[in-house]
Amino acid sequence: MDFQHSEKCLDYLGRVEVFIESKIEPYEADYLKNLHEADDPWQVQPWIEDLKAAAKSAGLWNLFLPDSKLGAGLSNTDYAPLAECMGRSLVAPEVFNCNAPDTGNMEVLYHYGSKDQQQRWLTPLLRGEIRSAFCMTEPGVASSDATNMQATAVVQGSEVVLNGRKWWSTGIGHPNCRVLIFMGLSDPSAARHQRHSMVLVPVETDGVSIERMLPVFGEYDAPFGHGEVSFSQVRLPAEHIIAGPGRGFEIAQGRLGPGRIHHCMRLIGAAEKALELTCQRALRRTAFGKPVASLGGNRERIAKARMAIEQARLLTLKTAWLIDRQGVAAARSEIAQIKALIPRLAQQIIDQAMQVHGAAGLSADTPLAALFAQARALRIADGPDEVHLASVAKQELKRYQ
Amino acid sequence: MDFQHSEKCLDYLGRVEVFIESKIEPYEADYLKNLHEADDPWQVQPWIEDLKAAAKSAGLWNLFLPDSKLGAGLSNTDYAPLAECMGRSLVAPEVFNCNAPDTGNMEVLYHYGSKDQQQRWLTPLLRGEIRSAFCMTEPGVASSDATNMQATAVVQGSEVVLNGRKWWSTGIGHPNCRVLIFMGLSDPSAARHQRHSMVLVPVETDGVSIERMLPVFGEYDAPFGHGEVSFSQVRLPAEHIIAGPGRGFEIAQGRLGPGRIHHCMRLIGAAEKALELTCQRALRRTAFGKPVASLGGNRERIAKARMAIEQARLLTLKTAWLIDRQGVAAARSEIAQIKALIPRLAQQIIDQAMQVHGAAGLSADTPLAALFAQARALRIADGPDEVHLASVAKQELKRYQ
Amino acid sequence: MDFQHSEKCLDYLGRVEVFIESKIEPYEADYLKNLHEADDPWQVQPWIEDLKAAAKSAGLWNLFLPDSKLGAGLSNTDYAPLAECMGRSLVAPEVFNCNAPDTGNMEVLYHYGSKDQQQRWLTPLLRGEIRSAFCMTEPGVASSDATNMQATAVVQGSEVVLNGRKWWSTGIGHPNCRVLIFMGLSDPSAARHQRHSMVLVPVETDGVSIERMLPVFGEYDAPFGHGEVSFSQVRLPAEHIIAGPGRGFEIAQGRLGPGRIHHCMRLIGAAEKALELTCQRALRRTAFGKPVASLGGNRERIAKARMAIEQARLLTLKTAWLIDRQGVAAARSEIAQIKALIPRLAQQIIDQAMQVHGAAGLSADTPLAALFAQARALRIADGPDEVHLASVAKQELKRYQ
């Protein structure tokens, strides 16, 4: 056993930390304020593009991609600490071109895309020139059970025809969003996991309509946003199907493993940030003649947060290591474990940080409310906590059956 | 012991329920949608005023006020179930002229206001013609410890001069908000609880400036809102001081007892609403071949929510009964108990309801996110949970010292 | 609403408190020590019988029985606070002839027993001359689902023949235990709730064999104890069946309502005792230069215990009131609620008290370990917590179906 990060990881980690501290944090302080005061929050604040260029030229770009020609060539284990570091910031993931859902979409295109699909979409995504969205969840059914899916992607001759309604399509509000990955039912009579297809849909295709943007706790996450999108007789050449009809599930499964590592590590970063703010505030503020840190159960809460974060990080790193060593299938229980565990944990730690910050913690004067909304939303995105708990239990009980 | 509500209470309760169901709920469904789509959310939606008039003529008006000449003349025990009922709705408290902070401000004026003060401010407040705000919390210090307060209300001859900065002044964004109650330090050399004064401040007074409106989780609670307000050399006749200089603490204490009953009962209503939505959704939605109600630990969560609500309601009702029988001082521990308990409880139950609603629960398609923000904010307003826990413990330990 | 106890209740409560304090507590201090050092712990310590006589002559006897000719004639609501008071002591319930399972057995005989049965068994039980046990739970099946029951009570001509194995028959080790109430399957073809019978079995009947006594956490609860009992071709006159064949379920249901009030109120008393010991110890002991009460989160834990006890007591009192007013069926959800809630709650509060007492809390130097074992066992007796949660959820969801 060795709990030390690799040299390569440590090198990148140091550079990412310095970049965030020196280049991103000076802007971050006013990020939310500027966003709230903007005439049109659905525009990219101009310094973002400058920082992206700086990150790219510093070699801190596409760090998530294991292919060393297209990205940094880091394993999941080595990338994980970088994702944590980025998760402390609301904008760092985008600056390093490591933001969801673009990362997951790039991985799909990398692993399953045709040459043409890669050239048309993967290349500009890797360059950070365009953004993308992922259209899977539906408003009318419990989407945690994918067999409930009602949208259709039916092959008719040389075309595929899409119909249905999706929502919580994150990133669809971004001015540079050019392509959606749509998942729909192609063949209800096929084997259970071969019924669905994934289709690349240019945003401006006829029949695609963004019906509205959805708030999370009243916040729209501009300029990315979460959209409700209708697809009405959307016709595209069959070549837009990724990897061919019926492979939607297979692709979705492969997409999930590393994606959950990324999400969970970013949330661990968010929780660390919240704990850091908690400690600083608790030492600085005074009430009833003592620093807040010395009041009531605050120290115990700080200790428990530290312990929870340490453990959650180790479990996520072990999961990344398992994926690297033995693949996603071997890490199925662990992947479900971190998904069930960490968003909830991050929410709790951020909630406690708010409490120490008093009313300021609820407002946009700290990043806490924004981080809280991220964590809260991730308790539902990719399936609610409860679905993942059920999956962990299933695999536990299987050992005794 | 008798756990039956009084006849009078049951009569009002039935009428309030019918009014909400028949008159308010038809509008409520689109309330948040209309608010989000409004050009100017800081206006009162016109049907609100119509419903206020209807409530007034139905005799369902100022139900919170124990004086039977000016209000319904209900005891705290009898009003509590009405507050719960109103708490199920985002707009009912305003429709019945029972919304905070106006209720608390009316109580202050009723108990401590001079004839002139009552005529100028209490009368139009009771009529629902104007709205008010309460300016106590300050951005620069831990306001849970009132001795930290930095704003000043200094008597100079026949005038009182106000300086300082307040925030989280709820209701200050309302177009009808006309008066603020400001609390400030008058005499640092006086006995600890006789240093502060409360002053009535017309909104348009020179030197009063609303600096900005503050979001709670990104939501501004328009048209009421929470403001940051600066007071710079604000000069008013000394008659604007309520009950005379140095009585700020005394008034604040008296204001808190019934106000906490109201807040807690409304939150119990919110929690009941959330549980109701949970059950309905859990029976209606299907995943993995079963209604969501039959998945995982959902039934246990429903049972625990029911048990928690029942207990919290009983404790609040007992607290109301204690206040009615023996006064606020005798109920000090219980008042602190419900304050420490119920906002947190409501937050948890609403959070679980969100989980059962999936992503819809985070958006404005259900009232859950708005109710969550209310509950979350009340874990800090009037002092954070932890301050009230400390107060309960203090009184518990006192019995053994 | 009225949260005041009745005059009658307050009168008894005062007398019970004085009796416990002046007569029982002097012995209680050494009760566990004497028990552990006894040559034969399965004997009654002689002072117990003296105190029983004193209680009887003070009119503090059979307080649980609503019939004023045979007992105190108190309603459930009025008896509940007395049960709480007794629950603070390990021996008071027996001293006042209010100990389970005798109370439940007496109620069964009172409500369902024939004249003969009452004369033979109820009269000496009411006099405290004999003790009894209840044989329902079985080792081989999940007894929380009564349809699993395997023991049989088959009517053959004028006799009933019992076979099967029971365990956790509490009280069976007592030297005065003379009669068991046995529940068994009589007619598998009858309607689901008319298949079982309850039979009165003299302990010395042929075929009845106490196989062993069972410990709870290593403690045998002498002299009462929990036995595993086999019944092998036990033949008794059919008149030993209570209320006739097939009525076992009906009797069991009726037995449960008040019995759960008693158990829960005694546990609330135990929790109060634990909290009292916690506060006293936390003020008296010093570590790191402060009383333990001022360390870490101890005050918050004290406050939360206070809040939890207050709420649990109110819910139990309301349940008692509901039973008194509307009967057991109307209070079904509430009865399940307190059963699911209070044993667990008491366990937690006692566990915290142990923590404040350090290693002393684990030993027999305080009553905490014994109270802990009582609370822990009651999370399983009469059905585990989870069965009662399921019952609460079922009734909650029924409202929406």
Added chain:
Amino acid sequence: MDFQHSEKCLDYLGRVEVFIESKIEPYEADYLKNLHEADDPWQVQPWIEDLKAAAKSAGLWNLFLPDSKLGAGLSNTDYAPLAECMGRSLVAPEVFNCNAPDTGNMEVLYHYGSKDQQQRWLTPLLRGEIRSAFCMTEPGVASSDATNMQATAVVQGSEVVLNGRKWWSTGIGHPNCRVLIFMGLSDPSAARHQRHSMVLVPVETDGVSIERMLPVFGEYDAPFGHGEVSFSQVRLPAEHIIAGPGRGFEIAQGRLGPGRIHHCMRLIGAAEKALELTCQRALRRTAFGKPVASLGGNRERIAKARMAIEQARLLTLKTAWLIDRQGVAAARSEIAQIKALIPRLAQQIIDQAMQVHGAAGLSADTPLAALFAQARALRIADGPDEVHLASVAKQELKRYQ
């Protein structure tokens, strides 16, 4: 990072597992039954000594000791999984000569003992011929704050004189217990951490009196036991002081790091055992027409137990690795973290296992009650949870001061 155990570790682990399964488990099933039925439980059951001999000849002996001449020469990281494996059994630690407090005492003698002390005590301890106890905790004061210690160890000429009263001296009841390590105050005027000494005390020394044995939840842990011991004018040659006067604290600190790894890993083994029993029982038992595993929230509890164990194990392994790499001082926060975390966690998981086992889980028919008592006791031994939480918080806050 590498989450794979070393070859050496895996080799030992496989052999220990086989030994436990094939040699210990056949006896283990009746261990508690035999203990309860024994005329004198304070004797060693004879098969224990046979198994010790077998373990010794299999090279599975003194595995905890890092010195490869005297023990297995395993690092903390490599020994940790073996300790977990042993913790699944109530007797395995003793069989492999890896039981506390002997392990800690052997470490003390190994690191700090003189040649003579080692020859007289360490050698027979390493051979498993004698047992030992550790006398630190005192009944009269909060021993979590070591400065409270009242017992004295005063050097008078060539002798050291011991006075005081200790309790919870584990192992003192064992028939082979020959030596105690006593800690007492030698010089109140010395620097705070140089006031105390540790002294080796033969059990039969004049003035040493075992006053009584203490139960944990009614169980005496025979044949080891926990004793209360008085020391009255106990005179020993000054050579009995370990490492010289005033070094008690230094030795105690060094003893704690690895000892906590051992305790925590054994408890993780106990928790794994409880989870295994839970899953097996939950699949086998049926109620309400389903296996218990499919009732209520049982699957979620199983999943959460799995997640908690995984995380706790990783944190403990990382702590072991930190101690191996950087020493005890560098791992101070982590050592406190696992101590605060794991006993409580194990208690909860065992408690849930009891619940799934119904009443059987409370008795001695499963190892659960014994494992519960171990976990519960370890929440207090070596300082209560709360002291370790305070230590974690202190080090967390230090980063910001």
